[in-house]
Amino acid sequence: MKFLVVGAGVIGCYTAARMLEVGHDIKLLARGEKAKRLADKGITIKNGITGEVSTYKVPIIESPVKEYFDIVIVCVRSTQRESVLSTLVSLKGIEVYCFIGNTLKEYDEEAEVLGEDRILTGFTSIGGRWENDELIIVDRKSANIKPFDSFIIGTPFEDSHKHIAVLRSVWKNRGLKMTTYNNILDWHLTHVVIVSQLAAALYRHGGDFKAISDDDILIAVNTMREIFAQMRKHHFQILPRPLNGISFLPRRLVINRIRKRLEGPFTEIGLTSHIHVGREEVFSLVIELRDLITNEGESLPLLNQLVEDIRP
Structure with a gap:
C-alpha cells in the first residue's frame, strides 16, 4: 500500500x-x-x-x-x-x-x-x-x-x-x-482533560516545568474529578479505563503517581513542548470540552477556572 x-x-x-x-x-x-x-x-x-x-x-x-x-x-x-x-x-x-x-x-x-x-x-x-x-x-x-x-x-x-x-x-x-x-471521541475528551491540567500548571508558573508543585497537582486532581464526574453524567467514558482511578483512589496516591509521571524527559520534551507552542489550540480544546459536557445553566467552577488559567 x-x-x-x-x-x-x-x-x-x-x-x-x-x-x-x-x-x-x-x-x-x-x-x-x-x-x-x-x-x-x-x-x-x-x-x-x-x-x-x-x-x-x-x-x-x-x-x-x-x-x-x-x-x-x-x-x-x-x-x-x-x-x-x-x-x-x-x-x-x-x-x-x-x-x-x-x-x-x-x-x-x-x-x-x-x-x-x-x-x-x-x-x-x-x-x-x-x-x-x-x-x-x-x-x-x-x-x-x-x-x-x-x-x-x-x-x-x-x-x-x-x-x-x-x-x-x-x-x-x-x-x-x-x-x-x-468511541474515539471519549478518548480524545479524556486526553484533553489530562493535558490541559499540565498546561494550566505550566502557564501558572510562566512555563517553568520544574516549578510545578504538589499543590498544583492537587488542583489538577480536583479539576479532573469534577470534569470526569460531569463526563459520566453525560454518558461519556473515561478512556483508557485505568484513568478512572483518578476519581476514586486516595488523593495522595494519585498525586504521587502523577508526580512520578512528570519526572524525566518524556513529559518535559513531549508534552511541555507542545503546550508551549500551542496555547491557543489548548484553550480552544478546553472551550470545546466545556461545551460538550455542560448544558445551559450548568456551572463547573473548577473547569471555569481552568479556562481562565489557560486563556491566552
Whole structure:
C-alpha cells in the first residue's frame, strides 16, 4: 500500500520517518522552504531519551494530485483541517483518510466531501519539538525499552469501521501497533482533560516545568474529578479505563503517581513542548470540552477556572 502523510510538523515528520524506517511506501506532503529543506537534507531526528540521531530521506512532494495513494495520514492541528480539505478532495482513489492529532471537533464537513465510510481518526504516542533543523522527539519512557510504535485509532462513523482491520494488518506486518476505540471521541475528551491540567500548571508558573508543585497537582486532581464526574453524567467514558482511578483512589496516591509521571524527559520534551507552542489550540480544546459536557445553566467552577488559567 502507498501512504501519503499530510502535515510536516512534529507528528507528521516523525510518522513519515518511522514508517519509512520499517519499510512502508510513503511520501510526505510539504510546501515552501520547508519542503526544499526536507528534500535536500532529509528529516533529522534526535531521540530525547536515547540520544541517538538519525536522518531519514523521506520522499517529499509539494503537489500530490498526479500521484496515486491508498491511505492518507493527516497530521495537522484541528484548527488547520479546513485549510487542507481542498487538497484532500483533489486526491483520487483514496481508501482511507486517517486524521491524527488532538481534536474534539466532529468530522461532518470532511465526511460530506470525502465520505464518512473513509474517515478514521486517532493519535500517536510521541511528542517533541524542533530545534533549528533537528527534530527532538520522545517515543518511549526510558532508553532500555522499545519505542511505543503505537497508533490509537477510532471510527467517528460506523461505516468506516471496516478499514480498522486492514490498517491494523498493514501496520502489524511492519512491527507497528494499533489500539482501537469505537468511541474515539471519549478518548480524545479524556486526553484533553489530562493535558490541559499540565498546561494550566505550566502557564501558572510562566512555563517553568520544574516549578510545578504538589499543590498544583492537587488542583489538577480536583479539576479532573469534577470534569470526569460531569463526563459520566453525560454518558461519556473515561478512556483508557485505568484513568478512572483518578476519581476514586486516595488523593495522595494519585498525586504521587502523577508526580512520578512528570519526572524525566518524556513529559518535559513531549508534552511541555507542545503546550508551549500551542496555547491557543489548548484553550480552544478546553472551550470545546466545556461545551460538550455542560448544558445551559450548568456551572463547573473548577473547569471555569481552568479556562481562565489557560486563556491566552
